[in-house]
Amino acid sequence: MKVIVKENYDLMSKAVADNIINYVNNKPKSLLCLAGGDTPLKTFEYLVKAAENKEINLTEVKFVSLDEWVGLGPATKGSCVETLYTHLYNKLPINVEEQVCFFDGLSNDLENECRRVDSFIESCGGIDISLLGIGMNGHLGFNEPGVNPELKCAVIPLDPVTKTVGAKYFDEEVDVQAGITVGLKHLLDAKEVILIANGEKKAEIVKKTIEGEITTEVPSSLARNSIDSSIYIDTEAGNKLSK
Ligand code: F6R
Numbered sequence: 001m002k003v004i005v006k007e008n009y010d011l012m013s014k015a016v017a018d019n020i021i022n023y024v025n026n027k028p029k030s031l032l033c034l035a036g037g038d039t040p041l042k043t044f045e046y047l048v049k050a051a052e053n054k055e056i057n058l059t060e061v062k063f064v065s066l067d068e069w070v071g072l073g074p075a076t077k078g079s080c081v082e083t084l085y086t087h088l089y090n091k092l093p094i095n096v097e098e099q100v101c102f103f104d105g106l107s108n109d110l111e112n113e114c115r116r117v118d119s120f121i122e123s124c125g126g127i128d129i130s131l132l133g134i135g136m137n138g139h140l141g142f143n144e145p146g147v148n149p150e151l152k153c154a155v156i157p158l159d160p161v162t163k164t165v166g167a168k169y170f171d172e173e174v175d176v177q178a179g180i181t182v183g184l185k186h187l188l189d190a191k192e193v194i195l196i197a198n199g200e201k202k203a204e205i206v207k208k209t210i211e212g213e214i215t216t217e218v219p220s221s222l223a224r225n226s227i228d229s230s231i232y233i234d235t236e237a238g239n240k241l242s243k
Contacts, residue, residue, distance in 0.1 A: 001195075001223060002230040003210060005238045009042060009198045012234045016131070016196055017046030019230075021056045023129055023192060029060045030128040031121065033182055034088070035141070036066065036080035037169075039133035039196045044088040051092050058094050062124055064117065066132070067141040067181035068105035069166070069174070070155060078169035079105065103153075103180045110180055114153035117182065121152075127182075127190035134197045134231075137161040138205050138218035140187060142179025145217045151183030188222060193229035195220060200236045207240040 006012035020043070024030050034040060050056040065080060072079040081102050089096050101120040107113045121127060132140045137159055139145065144159040157178050158166070166176065187193065197206050209220040210231065216222065223229045 001210065001226075003238075003241075004230055004232045006232065006234055009234050012196070012198055012232050013040075013042030014046055016040075016043045016194060016232050017050065019192075019194065020047065020129060020131070021050050024056055024058070024061055027128065028057050031062045031064060031124040031126070033064045033066055033127045033130045033187065033190065034084065035131055035133045036083040037133040039198060040131060041087055043131070043196070047088065048091045058092060058099075061094070061099065063089065063094075063100045064121055064124075064127070064182065065100075065102040066130075066187075067179050068103040069176045070105050070110065070178040070180055071176060072174065073104065073106040076174065077171055081105070083169075105180060110155050113180060114155065117153045118186075121182070121186050127186055129192045129194060130187040130190040131194050131196065132187065132220075132223075134195055134202060134205055134209060134220045135162060136165050136201070136205060138208060138220040140184065140195075140219045140223070142181035143184050143187070143219045145219065147184060147216055147219055149184040149188070149216060149219075149222055152185050153181065154183045155180050184219065184222060188226045188229075190226070191228060193223050193226045195223055195229070195231040196233070197231070197237045198234040200239070202233070202237040203240040206231070206233055206237045211242060
């Protein structure tokens with residue numbers, strides 16, 4: 001796994017966006033799987049700017065949602081779908097109906113939702129880029145510690161850490177017990193796996209991801225087994241690394 005350390009969050013985000021822009025311009029028919037959460041927001045800003053400046057060709061790109069909180073949908077500010085549409089999809093020159101596939105966290109047939117998204121990913125020939133924020137417990141999407149790495153799309157009970165940390169996204173208290181997520185099998189088989197983390201609060205989990213044991217207890221560490229993986233961090237997130 002390549003480790004790319006940038007001086008600050010802004011430079012880190014710019015480097016991640018540049019990587020995605022280069023990839024897509026070389027392979028216009030790409031499938032991107034993009035995380036919600038806070039970490040990718042600045043990368044999204046750079047992607048929107050690149051689209052405005054016609055520096056990225058998005059006409060044939062497809063997007064798949066990484067995950068959603070079960071029971072939440074677009075009406076809840078802070079849901080994954082609301083975050084991605086507000087900060088990215090609605091600002092890009094794309095046809096969202098045709099180019100974006102998103103989990104419906106409100107569906108009463110979540111098993112079917114999983115198979116629907118599996119089929120979408122498979123019909124695109126797999127994921128090109130998985131852009132993944134690292135959770136405080138090392139989760140990727142809602143692939144929580146102890147997850148089966150062979151899972152494709154799945155519904156997974158939330159780890160207590162995820163429930164506690166997740167409160168930061170919502171204006172009101174929400175009762176969420178599970179997540180629907182693209183599984184590690186799809187994510188880590190991507191042509192490029194990009195992990196991102198910034199800030200002092202992520203320093204411990206970044207150290208475990210890069211220097212700790214490769215274990216399902218720290219899902220982010222499993223990215224080290226992927227054929228092409230990189231982790232972009234800022235200096236604060238890297239300050240517990242031994243080298
Ligand atoms: C969000 C998601 C989560 C976050 C992770 C990091 O769609 O899948 O796995 O990427 O919890 O969250 P932030 O970026 O808010 O620190």
